[in-house]
Amino acid sequence: MIMSANRVTIDLDALRHNFREIRRIIGPQVGIIAVVKSDAYGHGMIPVTRALAPEGPAFFAVFELDEALKLKRDGCAVPILILMGARREEISAVVDQGFSVCLFLEQTARDLSEAAQSKGVVAPVHVKVDTGMNRLGVPWTDLPRFLDRISTMKGIRIAGLCSHLAAADDPDNDFTDQQRERFLSAVSRVSSIQIRREMLHFGNSAAVLSGIGGEVGLVRPGLALYGSSPGPRLGGNVRLKRAMSFKSTIIQVRIVPPGTPISYGGTYKTQGAATIATIPVGYDDGFSRSLSNKGEVLIHGTRVPVVGRVCMNLTMVDVSGLQGVRVGDEVVLMGVQGSEEITAEAIAAQAGTISYEIYCSLGKSNHRTYVPAAAAPPAT
Numbered sequence: 001m002i003m004s005a006n007r008v009t010i011d012l013d014a015l016r017h018n019f020r021e022i023r024r025i026i027g028p029q030v031g032i033i034a035v036v037k038s039d040a041y042g043h044g045m046i047p048v049t050r051a052l053a054p055e056g057p058a059f060f061a062v063f064e065l066d067e068a069l070k071l072k073r074d075g076c077a078v079p080i081l082i083l084m085g086a087r088r089e090e091i092s093a094v095v096d097q098g099f100s101v102c103l104f105l106e107q108t109a110r111d112l113s114e115a116a117q118s119k120g121v122v123a124p125v126h127v128k129v130d131t132g133m134n135r136l137g138v139p140w141t142d143l144p145r146f147l148d149r150i151s152t153m154k155g156i157r158i159a160g161l162c163s164h165l166a167a168a169d170d171p172d173n174d175f176t177d178q179q180r181e182r183f184l185s186a187v188s189r190v191s192s193i194q195i196r197r198e199m200l201h202f203g204n205s206a207a208v209l210s211g212i213g214g215e216v217g218l219v220r221p222g223l224a225l226y227g228s229s230p231g232p233r234l235g236g237n238v239r240l241k242r243a244m245s246f247k248s249t250i251i252q253v254r255i256v257p258p259g260t261p262i263s264y265g266g267t268y269k270t271q272g273a274a275t276i277a278t279i280p281v282g283y284d285d286g287f288s289r290s291l292s293n294k295g296e297v298l299i300h301g302t303r304v305p306v307v308g309r310v311c312m313n314l315t316m317v318d319v320s321g322l323q324g325v326r327v328g329d330e331v332v333l334m335g336v337q338g339s340e341e342i343t344a345e346a347i348a349a350q351a352g353t354i355s356y357e358i359y360c361s362l363g364k365s366n367h368r369t370y371v372p373a374a375a376a377p378p379a380t
């Protein structure tokens with residue numbers, strides 16, 4: 001088999017290490033809802049969940065039903081939480097499969113209740129409370145009334161209450177404290193059901209790395225599992241290992257005279273005589289066009305600049321400072337080479353985005369290799 005020129009490699013040991021690091025800082029009594037939405041942030045949901053299942057997560061959280069079904073078909077025995085909730089046409093499948101869903105509409109509760117009763121089962125729901133993110137959820141001020149109305153419905157079990165933090169990546173922003181306060185006070189005003197701490201969750205990666213969220217029963221990290229911190233100043237006491245790297249190879253090297261325009265539009269012109277190497281990576285491979293004249297890659301353990309526009313499938317770099325660069329030499333676009341490293345955060349800063357988007361786009365656009373080899377499906 002001929003390997004493709006571009007390879008994303010996922011280190012499954014790093015994922016397991018990160019899970020254990022999260023476990024270490026929150027303590028053994030707090031459950032971990034491992035967020036594996038968006039194909040595990042581009043790392044591959046199936047291999048990632050197979051690697052993490054033996055570590056004992058309380059749930060795998062996916063965004064939508066499709067992902068939950070895919071996990072279930074793989075034999076996943078860990079409970080699955082669907083963050084998006086259930087649309088009307090999904091209710092029957094959700095109830096049949098026993099998935100847990102986030103709940104924020106009374107109509108969804110009625111539909112779930114009816115379907116569960118007709119099938120003779122009970123559907124677990126996690127009530128989503130909006131404490132200031134203003135994205136999804138029951139406004140925190142309405143929580144007691146919302147629960148009054150749904151707690152009498154048969155066939156549903158309120159198994160959790162959750163909220164999502166809007167600014168936990170900034171340790172100076174006191175909105176996180178405000179949101180936690182709103183969540184806990186809304187929960188304390190509920191009288192229609194018995195609420196235990198073990199049912200509550202609001203801590204994302206940023207919270208967990210800041211020591212927040214572990215005061216209730218569950219936390220819900222995503223990014224930290226993959227080895228990144230959502231903010232540069234978070235998690236000083238946590239040693240995360242980056243799981244994803246991205247490599248390619250040089251397919252042409254040329255020496256060009258001074259003043260040579262490179263790539264579409266000639267937005268870069270060589271100053272002196274220059275050596276230009278061409279790499280078969282472009283925006284179709286998740287290497288954003290906004291890295292044109294901005295990005296860097298590693299060749300021979302040295303950082304070299306992207307010159308000219310990033311094309312759909314090709315990118316040029318200036319290797320004039322290096323000796324003996326040849327066709328076939330390894331190029332590291334993200335990851336370690338020698339003593340240098342290019343992180344998802346560094347690429348994100350150059351591309352004007354966040355590491356989350358870098359992982360999603362690189363991971364989903366390229367062939368992925370797993371080390372050590374991905375585990376077999378769980379025995380069912």
Ligand SMILES: *Cc1c(COP(=O)(O)O)cnc(C)c1O
Nearest residue numbers: 035164204205206220221222223
């Ligand atoms: C994506 C997501 C998370 C995980 O966020 P990270 O910042 O990756 O830790 C947690 N909860 C919800 C509701 C999410 O959508």
